[in-house]
Amino acid sequence: MLEIKNVSKIFDNRIKGTKSGVRNVSLKIMPGDIYGFVGDNGAGKSTLIKAVFGEYRKDEGEILLDGVDVKKNLGLKRIAFFPDQSIYPKGINVQEYCMLDAKIAGVKRALAKERFRTLLEKFGLSNYRHKSFKDLSAGMQKKMLLIITLVSKPDYIFLDEPTANLDVKARLEFMEVIKFLAKKGVGILITSHIIDELQENINKLSIIDNGNQVYNADFDKTAEKIIDIYEKHSTKVKVDTDKMVDKINVNSKHHDEKVNNQKKDKKAQKNKK
Numbered sequence: 586m587l588e589i590k591n592v593s594k595i596f597d598n599r600i601k602g603t604k605s606g607v608r609n610v611s612l613k614i615m616p617g618d619i620y621g622f623v624g625d626n627g628a629g630k631s632t633l634i635k636a637v638f639g640e641y642r643k644d645e646g647e648i649l650l651d652g653v654d655v656k657k658n659l660g661l662k663r664i665a666f667f668p669d670q671s672i673y674p675k676g677i678n679v680q681e682y683c684m685l686d687a688k689i690a691g692v693k694r695a696l697a698k699e700r701f702r703t704l705l706e707k708f709g710l711s712n713y714r715h716k717s718f719k720d721l722s723a724g725m726q727k728k729m730l731l732i733i734t735l736v737s738k739p740d741y742i743f744l745d746e747p748t749a750n751l752d753v754k755a756r757l758e759f760m761e762v763i764k765f766l767a768k769k770g771v772g773i774l775i776t777s778h779i780i781d782e783l784q785e786n787i788n789k790l791s792i793i794d795n796g797n798q799v800y801n802a803d804f805d806k807t808a809e810k811i812i813d814i815y816e817k818h819s820t821k822v823k824v825d826t827d828k829m830v831d832k833i834n835v836n837s838k839h840h841d842e843k844v845n846n847q848k849k850d851k852k853a854q855k856n857k858k
């Protein structure tokens with residue numbers, strides 16, 4: 586289990602007098618979980634992920650892998666971060682990029698090559714082994730990156746907005762790969778603004794709102810809707826449509842009464858004449 590326990594990372598903007606980041610976030614990711622981590626832009630999702638991978642030094646809390654601090658026993662090597670496709674050089678040959686990534690993860694070149702070949706076959710990308718990223722469509726790039734991430738056989742994968750910019754078909758295909766991994770026992774944390782695709786695939790849900798974790802529970806796609814949970818717990822100003830309709834009805838009732846009264850007055854005046 587990968588446990589994120591009461592983690593906080595606060596950015597203190599003394600000039601503006603504001604504080605941002607994340608406060609007191611806790612998640613328990615089990616092998617095979619697909620954990621949806623949902624929040625608006627600027628809610629704090631990336632900050633938490635960066636705190637897990639040590640890119641930001643957390644202010645409070647613990648990150649434990651099977652009960653041990655993730656920084657010990659090369660724990661971080663068991664967790665992969667799925668990078669956004671914009672952060673790597675597009676001109677690089679995909680196999681070479683994979684070998685580099687595997688080397689950093691401590692996987693021997695021959696083994697990495699073998700795993701890469703098997704995964705490419707599995708996901709129908711064998712013909713692209715010697716291409717560079719720029720030769721691949723956006724969907725293929727994402728799939729290729731995921732395959733490269735898998736070569737180091739992580740136990741947990743964090744994906745930050747992995748399907749942004751993908752068309753519907755590519756998104757569905759990508760989510761199929763995610764489901765395949767979860768079935769194999771990989772624990773997955775996924776952030777996405779596309780609530781529909783999470784709805785069908787996650788089994789745990791956490792909502793982060795303005796740096797605060799406002800919801801964290803198991804998720805049952807047959808009984809619950811992410812959007813309902815989100816609307817209930819988000820502090821974002823909501824448009825209360827029921828109240829608006831009531832107001833419009835009341836206003837139109839007043840308007841009708843006013844018009845009717847005016848008509849009655851006119852009629853009465855005519856009759857007087």
Ligand SMILES: Nc1ncnc2c1ncn2[C@@H]1O[C@H](COP(=O)(O)OP(=O)(O)OP(=O)(O)O)[C@@H](O)[C@H]1O
Binds near residue numbers: 605606625627629
């Ligand atoms: N290095 C930093 N220095 C100062 N403030 C930061 C830094 N990184 C993030 N923040 C602030 O922390 C808050 C959370 O940002 P974060 O990027 O984690 O949000 P997010 O939920 O990932 O948003 P998005 O969906 O847009 O990626 C924001 O107010 C952001 O401006």
